[in-house]
Structures are given as C-alpha cells and as structure tokens.
Amino acid sequence: MKSTQLFKLLSLVLVITMLAACQPTVANPIATQAPALPVAPANPIATEPPSLPAAPANPIATEPPALPAAPAVTLPPVAPVAPAVTEAPAAAKLPSIVVACWSGPEHDNLVKVAAAYTEKTGNEVIVEEIAREAYYDKLTTTFVGGGTDYDAAYIMSDWPPAWVEAEALHGLNEYINDPKVADPNLNMAVFEPAISFFKFNGDYYAFPSEGDTAWLWTRTDLMEAKGLKVPETWDEYLAVAKALNNPPEIYGTVIGAKPDEALWDFMYYLFGFGGSILDENNKVVINDEKGVAALTFYADLLQKEKVVPPDVVTYGYNEVMTNLQEGKVAMGMQWMAATQTLQDCAQSPKVCKDGKPLLQYSMPPGVKAADGTITRKTGGSQWGWGIPTGAKNPEAAYKFIEWLTSKEGATLWALNGGIPSNQEALQDPAVVAKIPQFELLGQVMPFRYIVPPTTVTSDMVTTINEAVVAAVTGTKTPQQALDDAAAKITEMLTKAGY
Amino acid sequence: MTVKTLTPHHRWRRFSRQIEPALYIGPAFLALIVILIYPLGYSFWLSFHEWTLRGFKKGVPFVGLQNYLDLFSNPDFVNSLRITFTFVIAAIAIELVIGMGLALLLNHDLKGKGFMRSLILLPMMCTNVVIGLTFRLLYNYDLGLINYYLSQLGFARVEWLSNPSVAMPAVIIVDVWNTTSFVALLLLAGLQSLPDEPFEAAMIDGANSWQSFTYLTLPLLRQTILVVLLWRLIDTFRIFDVIYLLTAGGPARATETVSIYVYRYGFQSFNLGFASAAAYIMIFIMLGVAVLLARIMGRIEE
Numbered sequence: 001m002k003s004t005q006l007f008k009l010l011s012l013v014l015v016i017t018m019l020a021a022c023q024p025t026v027a028n029p030i031a032t033q034a035p036a037l038p039v040a041p042a043n044p045i046a047t048e049p050p051s052l053p054a055a056p057a058n059p060i061a062t063e064p065p066a067l068p069a070a071p072a073v074t075l076p077p078v079a080p081v082a083p084a085v086t087e088a089p090a091a092a093k094l095p096s097i098v099v100a101c102w103s104g105p106e107h108d109n110l111v112k113v114a115a116a117y118t119e120k121t122g123n124e125v126i127v128e129e130i131a132r133e134a135y136y137d138k139l140t141t142t143f144v145g146g147g148t149d150y151d152a153a154y155i156m157s158d159w160p161p162a163w164v165e166a167e168a169l170h171g172l173n174e175y176i177n178d179p180k181v182a183d184p185n186l187n188m189a190v191f192e193p194a195i196s197f198f199k200f201n202g203d204y205y206a207f208p209s210e211g212d213t214a215w216l217w218t219r220t221d222l223m224e225a226k227g228l229k230v231p232e233t234w235d236e237y238l239a240v241a242k243a244l245n246n247p248p249e250i251y252g253t254v255i256g257a258k259p260d261e262a263l264w265d266f267m268y269y270l271f272g273f274g275g276s277i278l279d280e281n282n283k284v285v286i287n288d289e290k291g292v293a294a295l296t297f298y299a300d301l302l303q304k305e306k307v308v309p310p311d312v313v314t315y316g317y318n319e320v321m322t323n324l325q326e327g328k329v330a331m332g333m334q335w336m337a338a339t340q341t342l343q344d345c346a347q348s349p350k351v352c353k354d355g356k357p358l359l360q361y362s363m364p365p366g367v368k369a370a371d372g373t374i375t376r377k378t379g380g381s382q383w384g385w386g387i388p389t390g391a392k393n394p395e396a397a398y399k400f401i402e403w404l405t406s407k408e409g410a411t412l413w414a415l416n417g418g419i420p421s422n423q424e425a426l427q428d429p430a431v432v433a434k435i436p437q438f439e440l441l442g443q444v445m446p447f448r449y450i451v452p453p454t455t456v457t458s459d460m461v462t463t464i465n466e467a468v469v470a471a472v473t474g475t476k477t478p479q480q481a482l483d484d485a486a487a488k489i490t491e492m493l494t495k496a497g498y
Numbered sequence: 499m500t501v502k503t504l505t506p507h508h509r510w511r512r513f514s515r516q517i518e519p520a521l522y523i524g525p526a527f528l529a530l531i532v533i534l535i536y537p538l539g540y541s542f543w544l545s546f547h548e549w550t551l552r553g554f555k556k557g558v559p560f561v562g563l564q565n566y567l568d569l570f571s572n573p574d575f576v577n578s579l580r581i582t583f584t585f586v587i588a589a590i591a592i593e594l595v596i597g598m599g600l601a602l603l604l605n606h607d608l609k610g611k612g613f614m615r616s617l618i619l620l621p622m623m624c625t626n627v628v629i630g631l632t633f634r635l636l637y638n639y640d641l642g643l644i645n646y647y648l649s650q651l652g653f654a655r656v657e658w659l660s661n662p663s664v665a666m667p668a669v670i671i672v673d674v675w676n677t678t679s680f681v682a683l684l685l686l687a688g689l690q691s692l693p694d695e696p697f698e699a700a701m702i703d704g705a706n707s708w709q710s711f712t713y714l715t716l717p718l719l720r721q722t723i724l725v726v727l728l729w730r731l732i733d734t735f736r737i738f739d740v741i742y743l744l745t746a747g748g749p750a751r752a753t754e755t756v757s758i759y760v761y762r763y764g765f766q767s768f769n770l771g772f773a774s775a776a777a778y779i780m781i782f783i784m785l786g787v788a789v790l791l792a793r794i795m796g797r798i799e800e
Contacts, residue, residue, distance in 0.1 A: 136766075137765045137766065140551070140765075140768060141765070144551060144768070162551050162552055162768075165551075165552045165553075166551050166552060166554070166555060167555055248640070248655075258746075258748075259745070259746050259747065259748030259749060260746055309639065309640065310639055310655075310657050310660065311638070311639035311640070311657050311658075311659065311660040312660065313657075313659075313660035313661075313748065313749040314638075314639075314659050314660045314745075314749075328640065455552050456552075458766065458767065459766075459767050462762070462766060462767070466750070466751070469748055469749050469750050470750045472749075473660070473661070473662050473749045473750045475662055475750040476750075496552065
C-alpha cells in the first residue's frame, strides 16, 4: 500500500472514530435500576407573577406590641446530639437523590441528618456542597436551564417567585395531596408562619426550615467594667458603642457593609427604625423618613462616630463573625445561627474566660415611644427545601424533604445546630431544654421581618446593597442613595407587573 | 484537438482530492463552531432580544437596538466603561515601564541572571484565584501584612479595599505584580534579538546610554512593544476573577469593570439580552483597538 493511501485510510478512521465519539452514549438497559419518575407538567399558575405573602409587606401595619427587653442570657454550648431514629416499617426502596446545600453549618447538619434518614429508610441521599458565594447563581442556572443535577435543594424564600415564574421549581401540592406519597400525619399548620413565604397561587414550593433572625451580642465583661447596661434602644446602642470604643484595640460595634451582603446587615437597622422596603401595595417606601434615618444612623457609625472598624465595607457575615470571635469589637448584631459558635469556648477562645463565654445575646434594640414603650423590629431570613422541575427523582426528593421537616427530622436538625421551622419541634420542651436559645428566638420571631419575596427580589437586594455601600462610603448621602434605589426598584416592580 | 473524457474512477479521484482538505479540517472546524462560533452568534442574537429569567419561557421578543441604547443611557454602564479604561491604561502603562526596566537590567551580564530570570517569573505561575485570595488577606485592614509593615514604619494603616479612592490603585497593583514579569520576559526576548552593530556604531560616535536607549533601543523594539501592548490590552480589558475576588466591583462600584457589570446582569439579574449587548460593546471596543494596533504594526513592518 502506498504511503499516501495509508495516510488517507488512517485519516478516515480517525474521522469516523471522532464522529462516533460525539454520539450520545446509550445507557445499558440492564444497568438502569428504575425508570425515571415522570416530571410534573409545567405549572400553569406560574405564568402570572406570584402574589406576595401578606405577612411581611408592611411591618408598621402589623406592628406587634412592644415586648419587654430580655435580659442577657448565658448558655452552655449545645453539643451535637447523635441522631436517634425511630424504626419504620420496611417500605419500597426509593432511588438515590442528590441534595444541594451551601457550605457552612447547614451543610454539615444536612450530612448528619441525611445519614439518619438513610439509616432509617435505606434510601440514599447524596449531599452536594456548593460555595456560598456561587450558590444562588449555580442553582438558578441549573434550575432554569432544566438541569438534572439536583433532586432537591436548600433555598431561600427570596428565590422561588422568579423560579416559579420561569417554571423551574416543582409545586409540592401534587405530592401533598396524593395519599400514596404524602405522610398521612402531614400537617401543614405546623409550618406556620414560615410556610407562607413559600406559597404562591395556592401551591407550596418548599417545606420551610432555618427561620433565622438576629440578636444583639455584647461583651458582658467590658460592659460590667464600665458599669453599662445592655442597650435597649438605638440611642443607647450608640452611647454604649462610643463608651466601649477604643480603636485600634477594640471597636464599639461592627457592621457588615460588603457590596454583595450589605442589605442582610442593614436590614436590622432598617426594620429596627420602623422602616420597610415595600408597603402593603408594593409601593417602594425604603426612602421614607424612617428608612433614611436608619441609613443615616448606619453610615454614621463609620463616617461620623467611627465606632466600627474602618474596613467594614469589606465585611460580610464571616468578617463580622471573626471580629466578634477575635474580641476586636465590643458589640454587634449577628444571626442567631451563630450562637453555638460564639458561645463555644473551643471555637471562640478569645471571648471566653474561665471556660465561660463573654459574648452574650439579648433582644435587638428598638425605638422608644413618648410613653416609654420600646418597639422592636428586626430582620431575618427564611429558608426551606424545594425540588427543581428538572429533578430526576422528584418523588424520592419529596419523601426526603417531607421527613427532613417533619417533627422527627426537624428535631434532629435542631439538635445538630439548626433552627427548624416546624413548630412541633421548635416548641418541644425536650428540644428547648437542650437548646435554651429557642426560648428567646420564640420572643424575637413575632417581630422578625424578611425581604419581601417577589420575582425581582434578587435585583432589589442588589440595588439596596449598592445604596447602603454608597452611603457608608460617603459617595452618596443616605437620602440620595435611597432615592436612587427607590427609583430603580419601582421601575423593576413596574416591569414585572406589580 | 482531442477531448479526453473522464472515467468515473477519475471523477471520483478528482472529487475526493477536492474534499480531502475538508475532511482533515472538518472535526476541528466542527468543534470550533460548537464551542466558539455558536455561542458568539447566539449571544449576538441575544443582544437584540429581551431575555429575562422571568419571561424567557413565554418568549424572547426582538427589541432591536434597545439594549444597546439603554446601556449608553445607563450611568452604571458608563461608569463601568470609565473604570475599565482607567484600569487598562494605568495597569498597562505601569507594567510597560517596570517591565522595560527589568528587561534592560536582565539584558546585562549580571551575576545570578538566570536565577533572577526564574524568580521574576514566579507571579506568572500563580492562578488568578490564588492571587486574588492572597492579596485580599495582604490588604486586610487589621490583619494584613501590608498594613502591619506600614504601621511598623510609622505610617497610617490604609483601607485598601474599602475606600473607593484607594480600591482601584490596590487592584492595579495586583495586576502589575502578576503580569509585569511576563512583559519583562517578552521585552527581554526582543532586546536580545536586536543587532549589535547600530549600538557599537552609536558608542563609537559618542552616544550615551540614554541616547542609545531613546534613539536605538525603543525604535528597534517597537514591534515587540506593540505585541506586548496588544496582548496586555486584550488581557486587561477582560479582567474579571482577580477584581471579583478582591472587591466584587465595589466599594460603591469603584472597581466595577465591564466584565463584572456583564456578570452582574448575566448571572445575578439573569437579563441575558442586556448582558450580551454590554459584552458586545466591550468586544467591539477591543476589536477596534486591536485592529488599530495591528495596522500600526503592519506599517512598521513595511
């Protein structure tokens, strides 16, 4: 054979091989364990903007009565409890599922609780950890693109409205109303009020879990040394911050105004001053008198009073946490979920003395009325477990998230460091005895407000983040920053049909 | 005159000879279409349509040039263009000056020249993510090494990443640290390829080092400098990862380049039509500048 012919032949073989490699792999029918469960048809209801849950629309209109300030509480850290699982009758084994969760305590908790589920049912749960920074982007691109990577995911209440409209999230009513699938003891009332954040046009899109809020953390040793009381109002908060401020050794307090997290810190002040983002008619009110007062107070902590570290514009949850743990700040608002870390002397040795934590939590500050009563409001977040429409095994995923948020699963979730939204677990005396901070959580929850879930909430959050950073860095006045944000949010809501 | 008719065998041979090149380049071309041309074309198509997360399942309406017009009336986009140009011009200018200095230094017969050459290449071996995370720690106000040494020397600590007027210089410093070594390496290669004769003649004529540099080295090195300029221009225009890790475009949009703006609209707001239009504006600008530089290079060659 001539060399040119041999070359041509080899080239032809190469081309055929490459084309063959491009063919989709045909699964071996014998290796397929079970046929994929049918995916529910697209939800026709989702073609309209989901209606807002009524609860958080106007904090002022639903203002709860002022509560007496709770004294600072000292608690021992809660040790992780080995999951105790009740035996269940043998059931048909379900296909294994993949559950997405962002990195951090929630992921660690899920791994433990999912192991208990597998032990109980024999159904495999694969937990996939995703970095916090990329979590929303990753889930959105996967869900909206119809990706089959995940069968269930840990989702925040802000996200479902846009996903529902994009037909990317599976409605749960299909399973809840199916006696062959749903647990006969399932009672949706135990998830109130958190479930309202995941209900759109009559359909539930997630089982709630991790309803968090923030507390005021103070260094009791420093307060006692100066004869100070735990602040109950924002004026007192500033006075205490000034009294304890001794930079660069220690700052009076701390804020977290990082560009992509600023609202999640500023909201304690916004709601705390009586402000809101939208009113009950979805009109933007963030730039009203109360909102501007809150942002002025917040920005002044850095700009005028200088009672926070100078680089708070780079601080998010982690940096605020580090400053509290390292004893670099005397006070700070921080999520309740951080309690076990902040009060564990092994994890936060610099803020412990003789094996006892020096950081104590108390009610968030409020606004004092003329009659002397203090009105408190604070920010928070609500998470839950949902199923994307692209899930390969939605029914198996439903069975898992239903169990995870049932009294049994939620109790395990709580005992491993989580905050269940199932009231049966949250108020269980046996659980409260082991996690005493749930008692104060119960007192704070009635005046917790969350960012209103709309189809444009993600953009709304970005816009408010920008306004907060602009005010804190002094590039805009608080009024100007909030006016600009209000104009942008109004335009977004109008375009979205609100 | 005799007319020779082709037999089917000859026809087949001629046909196979004609399609032979296509067969060779076919797979590579197919791969190119799938991974480059199709996404480019699709994003160009998207830039004339309204694609939003909420509405794309109901349809992607054609909006003509609306996305482009909206961008130019959007102060945030105009700001990101300004930030990008500031970053590109400042970073490239500093890198060229320092890179040239390093190249001239390494072009001399210094002791340990080989070791020095290897040493300055170290920053190039780090990935951008590692560089971003490392500098974020170095720039930390309280715990960062840079502020520690500044305070030890009696200077005030600097809010590197939280002060809008300092954040951009801080980001430029990182880029300069990362890429100057490669600029120096390319310029050094150019220097070593220069002929000795003009320099010897200049020395005999009494030219000093500065005159040799300005009248001989720089003009002879123009071609290399333009190549370096073109490469750095394309690279700095599309910078994303280092800035995103350091500041995420903040504070107060002080470091928000067009790439970060595109990312925000594309993958956080999921407004792909708008983001595609912004990306295409950036591509057009880059293309314009690249073509200009290529023409200058062509003229120099002529």
